Amino acid sequence: MTPVPALPPVIAAHDLTKTYTFHQQTAGLGGALKSLVKRKYETRLAVDRVTFDINRGEVVGLLGPNGAGKTTTLKMLSGLLYATGGELEVLGHTPSDRRHDYLRRIALVMGQKTMLWWDVPAMESLLLHKDMYGLSTAEFDRNVAELAELLEVEHLLNVQVRKTSLGERMKLELMAALVHGPEILFLDEPTIGLDVVAKARVRSFLADVNRLRGTTILITSHDMDDIEALCSRVMIIDHGRLQFDGGLDDLVRTAQPRKLVRATYATPVDGTRLAGLDGVTAVDVDGQTVKLEADRERAGVVMEQLTRLGPLVDLDVADADVEDIMRDLFLRRSTLGDAS
Numbered sequence: 001m002t003p004v005p006a007l008p009p010v011i012a013a014h015d016l017t018k019t020y021t022f023h024q025q026t027a028g029l030g031g032a033l034k035s036l037v038k039r040k041y042e043t044r045l046a047v048d049r050v051t052f053d054i055n056r057g058e059v060v061g062l063l064g065p066n067g068a069g070k071t072t073t074l075k076m077l078s079g080l081l082y083a084t085g086g087e088l089e090v091l092g093h094t095p096s097d098r099r100h101d102y103l104r105r106i107a108l109v110m111g112q113k114t115m116l117w118w119d120v121p122a123m124e125s126l127l128l129h130k131d132m133y134g135l136s137t138a139e140f141d142r143n144v145a146e147l148a149e150l151l152e153v154e155h156l157l158n159v160q161v162r163k164t165s166l167g168e169r170m171k172l173e174l175m176a177a178l179v180h181g182p183e184i185l186f187l188d189e190p191t192i193g194l195d196v197v198a199k200a201r202v203r204s205f206l207a208d209v210n211r212l213r214g215t216t217i218l219i220t221s222h223d224m225d226d227i228e229a230l231c232s233r234v235m236i237i238d239h240g241r242l243q244f245d246g247g248l249d250d251l252v253r254t255a256q257p258r259k260l261v262r263a264t265y266a267t268p269v270d271g272t273r274l275a276g277l278d279g280v281t282a283v284d285v286d287g288q289t290v291k292l293e294a295d296r297e298r299a300g301v302v303m304e305q306l307t308r309l310g311p312l313v314d315l316d317v318a319d320a321d322v323e324d325i326m327r328d329l330f331l332r333r334s335t336l337g338d339a340s
């Protein structure tokens with residue numbers, strides 16, 4: 001049998017770099033005048049030699065603390081910013097060329113920016129997209145019907161956008177982004193500010209879009225539930241550098257998260273004795289219950305100590321959730337960085 005040739009990645013970034021050049025201006029009129037005469041330029045390395053490939057149909061989470069370079073990366077991929085170094089090819093295009101046939105195949109949704117006109121119904125904006133992307137009426141009608149049904153927004157299409165709620169507006173934003181049938185969807189914090197129900201709706205919609213249309217999705221989010229629900233692969237960026245690229249499971253293994261331990265005793269115990277133990281943190285004693293966090297490799301010793309504290313009636317050991325793992329990871333890195 002002839003082997004099936006591997007498909008090329010839809011996104012290929014090699015040593016992708018972005019340095020911002022900007023000038024600092026001191027506050028007030030004096031500062032403004034001074035900066036007119038003598039400008040002091042500064043540079044900031046926002047994305048630093050990042051290399052990755054993404055294949056068609058993947059849903060990848062781009063994670064990192066504030067200021068890590070996530071939005072800058074998405075903006076370069078979608079062609080809003082040019083890269084200052086490295087190579088970048090998306091769907092065979094150089095994004096910053098902003099060619100129409102490239103823009104026709106991608107979409108960028110930024111949770112805090114709107115692409116809908118505020119004072120008119122969303123349908124007006126959708127019709128504008130129809131013209132902009134040269135969609136036939138049949139294609140447009142089909143896409144609008146499919147997306148409106150998936151998002152349950154049929155009743156909102158003819159309502160002035162300013163009269164919709166935040167959650168409703170995000171659904172309409174997603175609709176506007178997807179009406180031209182992009183192959184790649186770049187999402188920057190799509191669930192920011194939404195309530196629990198709206199977040200869940202957006203997540204299941206995105207999962208449907210990926211499954212039904214095969215849309216490749218690259219998403220940034222500070223909400224780990226978004227990532228856990230959608231992404232099998234995560235890339236972690238910190239200080240502009242790619243620190244991890246792999247499965248969510250691998251991340252949990254690599255990060256060696258601490259164990260969360262909860263021990264309940266038949267009588268009140270003096271759990272403070274555990275506070276001095278190597279690898280033990282966050283000891284909380286409440287009468288007959290002791291809660292603590294233990295380093296994975298010290299867990300055995302800690303359990304042994306717990307059994308010696310008193311008559312044990314229940315012992316519960318769990319892994320930290322992904323959110324804790326990320327917090328740990330970034331905290332550890334910044335502490336290491338500060339120390340060096």
Ligand SMILES: Nc1ncnc2c1ncn2[C@@H]1O[C@H](COP(=O)(O)OP(=O)(O)OP(=O)(O)O)[C@@H](O)[C@H]1O
Nearest residue numbers: 020022044046064065066067068069070071072073
């Ligand atoms: N237009 C700009 N000019 C100068 N510096 C910028 C500009 N935009 C972003 N930066 C800087 O580049 C770095 C990366 O910013 P970026 O917005 O990509 O981070 P982020 O990971 O998306 O953060 P957040 O999670 O807070 O949205 C930060 O240090 C930021 O201050």
